[in-house]
Amino acid sequence: MSKILVVADTKxxxxxxxxxxxxxxxxxxxxxxxxxxxxxxxxKNADLxxxxxxxxxxxxxxxxxxxxxxxxxxxxxxxAAKQSGATQxxxxxxxxxKALGGALAVRLDGAFVSDVVELELKGDEVIATRxxxxxxxxxxxxxxxxxxxxxxxxxxxxDAEPQPPKTAKVVAxxxxxxxxxAKVKGLVAAQDAxxxxxxxxxxxxxxxxxxxxxxxxxxxxxxxxxxxxxFGASRAVVDSGWMPYSAQVGQTGRVVAPDIYVAxxxxxxxxxxxxxxxxxxxxAVNKDADAPIFSVAxxxxxxxxxxxxxxxxxxxAKHKQ
Amino acid sequence: MNIVxxxxxxxxxxxxxxxxxxxxxxxxxxxxxxKWDENAIExxxxxxxxxxxxxxxxxxxxxxxxxSLRKALAMGADKAVHVNDPAAEDSDSFGFxxxxxxxxxxxxxxxxxxxxxxxxxxxxxxxxxxxxxLGLPQVYNVIKLESDEPSTLKLNRLGHQGQEMVELKLPAxxxxxxxxxxxxxxxxxxxxxxxxxxxxxxKLADLGLSPDEVGAKGARVRTLEFQPPxxxxxxxxxxxxxxxVTRKVMDLLANEAKIFA
Ligand SMILES: Cc1cc2nc3c(=O)[nH]c(=O)nc-3n(C[C@H](O)[C@H](O)[C@H](O)COP(=O)(O)OP(=O)(O)OC[C@H]3O[C@@H](n4cnc5c(N)ncnc54)[C@H](O)[C@@H]3O)c2cc1C
Ligand SMILES: Nc1ncnc2c1ncn2[C@@H]1O[C@H](COP(=O)(O)O)[C@@H](O)[C@H]1O
Numbered sequence: 001m002s003k004i005l006v007v008a009d010t011k012x013x014x015x016x017x018x019x020x021x022x023x024x025x026x027x028x029x030x031x032x033x034x035x036x037x038x039x040x041x042x043x044k045n046a047d048l049x050x051x052x053x054x055x056x057x058x059x060x061x062x063x064x065x066x067x068x069x070x071x072x073x074x075x076x077x078x079x080a081a082k083q084s085g086a087t088q089x090x091x092x093x094x095x096x097x098k099a100l101g102g103a104l105a106v107r108l109d110g111a112f113v114s115d116v117v118e119l120e121l122k123g124d125e126v127i128a129t130r131x132x133x134x135x136x137x138x139x140x141x142x143x144x145x146x147x148x149x150x151x152x153x154x155x156x157x158x159d160a161e162p163q164p165p166k167t168a169k170v171v172a173x174x175x176x177x178x179x180x181x182a183k184v185k186g187l188v189a190a191q192d193a194x195x196x197x198x199x200x201x202x203x204x205x206x207x208x209x210x211x212x213x214x215x216x217x218x219x220x221x222x223x224x225x226x227x228x229x230x231f232g233a234s235r236a237v238v239d240s241g242w243m244p245y246s247a248q249v250g251q252t253g254r255v256v257a258p259d260i261y262v263a264x265x266x267x268x269x270x271x272x273x274x275x276x277x278x279x280x281x282x283x284a285v286n287k288d289a290d291a292p293i294f295s296v297a298x299x300x301x302x303x304x305x306x307x308x309x310x311x312x313x314x315x316x317a318k319h320k321q
Numbered sequence: 322m323n324i325v326x327x328x329x330x331x332x333x334x335x336x337x338x339x340x341x342x343x344x345x346x347x348x349x350x351x352x353x354x355x356k357w358d359e360n361a362i363e364x365x366x367x368x369x370x371x372x373x374x375x376x377x378x379x380x381x382x383x384x385x386x387x388x389s390l391r392k393a394l395a396m397g398a399d400k401a402v403h404v405n406d407p408a409a410e411d412s413d414s415f416g417f418x419x420x421x422x423x424x425x426x427x428x429x430x431x432x433x434x435x436x437x438x439x440x441x442x443x444x445x446x447x448x449x450x451x452x453x454x455l456g457l458p459q460v461y462n463v464i465k466l467e468s469d470e471p472s473t474l475k476l477n478r479l480g481h482q483g484q485e486m487v488e489l490k491l492p493a494x495x496x497x498x499x500x501x502x503x504x505x506x507x508x509x510x511x512x513x514x515x516x517x518x519x520x521x522x523x524k525l526a527d528l529g530l531s532p533d534e535v536g537a538k539g540a541r542v543r544t545l546e547f548q549p550p551x552x553x554x555x556x557x558x559x560x561x562x563x564x565x566v567t568r569k570v571m572d573l574l575a576n577e578a579k580i581f582a
Contacts, residue, residue: 102450110541112446114443130443137345142542182493185487296553312571
């Protein structure tokens with residue numbers, strides 16, 4: 001019998017939407033599902049996870065788990081997987097899912113596949129589809145090993161249909177063992193608490209080197225605000241220090257798939273496209289008609305962004321009235 | 322500080338990639354060191370320049386992998402190991418990690434630096450699996466590295482909540498993000514010197530591995546096929562006066578795409 005263990009993805013102490021996407025998928029497919037949530041102050045999410053389909057919710061709630069570290073997080077998941085009898089462990093793709101997935105593959109003697117965008121399931125026979133080579137190809141893979149299948153799914157692969165909380169069956173996990181050799185010392189620059197999370201936003205506005213500098217960034221920021229959008233950037237902008245690392249969209253930054261992605265002054269290099277071409281609707285502003293971003297844009301504006309953006313802001317205000 | 326850097330020779334993904342009958346067409350392709358692995362080499366060379374020691378580059382792959390290794394030697398690595406065995410081809414991340422673990426264990430080392438992911442697979446599993454197989458602590462997605470003393474690294478990684486600081490005791494494994502550094506180019510002198518540096522060629526048997534454990538046979542994750550990506554429906558592009566273009570598209574976004582609904 002197959003049994004899925006969904007690893008909840010949290011921001012602060014709150015469960016993020018990608019977790020509800022995974023639970024919606026297993027609930028609709030009628031798959032036997034448990035969940036595990038790890039962090040500090042995360043116990044409060046148990047009923048939400050139960051309401052969305054987790055039969056048992058395993059909780060590792062400890063001050064020492066406030067920040068991600070591979071060893072204790074992997075240890076908690078291994079504990080939960082063993083107690084639940086899971087045959088599959090599902091993670092949401094994030095900065096740390098690759099480290100975690102690899103570690104779990106060894107500790108659970110299973111196999112790991114990252115960046116999954118489609119899953120065909122027949123019990124534990126799994127066919128996963130994932131982009132490879134900077135999304136220039138799709139790779140269909142299967143598991144050729146009897147061990148646990150560890151699958152990291154990209155946000156947006158499944159739709160979330162959130163359900164109301166209900167009283168959970170909770171199992172508290174023993175505090176997992178950390179690794180003293182890798183000590184997380186804290187954050188260099190905390191994300192602005194007011195900022196919308198790129199991984200959860202319905203709309204993302206991103207800026208590229210075309211904005212020329214910090215003033216250009218500030219020209220575009222009100223557009224993101226007006227649209228209720230998260231604010232992202234290309235690597236060129238992040239490397240120039242105009243925006244923080246946490247804003248970087250692309251293969252080395254965040255991989256996102258919002259309903260609407262608005263690229264302003266971004267050329268559309270493959271590493272950037274690899275991070276956003278799964279968006280449902282793409283809008284681009286670029287003064288170069290041959291910019292590769294137009295090959296993925298549903299609506300392309302060949303225009304000077306310094307002229308276009310103020311008008312966009314004005315138009316958004318009009319339509320929002 | 323003795324550092325091992327696993328590097329993969331990959332198809333240059335900037336080229337036009339074609340799929341034929343479920344496989345990647347190999348004709349006309351050129352191969353490069355996977356970009357993030359170049360960042361790993363650079364980080365290793367900088368640590369060596371600071372603390373002394375040796376940098377060993379390792380690649381598992383067919384004949385062409387030796388070109389990537391020579392390039393790394395020309396950049397400044399001291400030794401290279403080439404695991405060239407047909408039975409190792411088509412390994413998955415777990416298989417490559419098993420082979421790399423055996424190579425690393427041939428001598429004492431303080432640090433292993435991998436790329437965050439290989440540009441052909443984009444999987445990102447090999448480094449983390451390798452660390453676990455060797456019982457090493459690991460830090461993934463490293464964007465900044467300082468080391469005042471050779472026993473400890475002070476790292477920033479791009480993590481879940483932004484830039485996180487981690488202090489790492491060696492021996493350990495880290496996986497490099499491309500923001501970590503700007504890889505150096507090989508100098509002419511470096512290229513000449515590389516010709517005289519040792520490049521060991523090994524078979525699986527030399528590492529005590531049987532062909533069933535790795536390669537296509539031992540793969541825990543098996544590729545069924547490759548497909549071309551799903552094409553997006555052709556979009557619309559508007560040119561002309563900036564104000565007209567902008568108002569036109571905003572109108573379409575509102576009334577056709579209904580983004581404000
Ligand atoms: C291993 C590796 C990983 C990478 N990872 C990432 C990643 O995660 N994310 C990422 O983004 N990149 C990544 N890159 C870098 C990528 O290759 C590009 O260099 C980068 O995306 C370029 O950023 P850009 O589009 O902002 O800048 P540019 O390529 O310089 O583009 C600027 C664009 O702005 C337009 N423009 C200029 N002025 C105006 C104006 N007044 N009005 C309108 N348009 C204007 C120009 O026509 C141009 O198209 C990676 C590269 C490598 C090798
Ligand atoms: N065949 C190989 N030879 C040497 N190093 C490899 C090989 N495959 C993967 N690696 C290393 O593991 C990293 C991640 O690979 P992957 O798991 O395929 O994304 C790469 O950046 C390399 O550092």
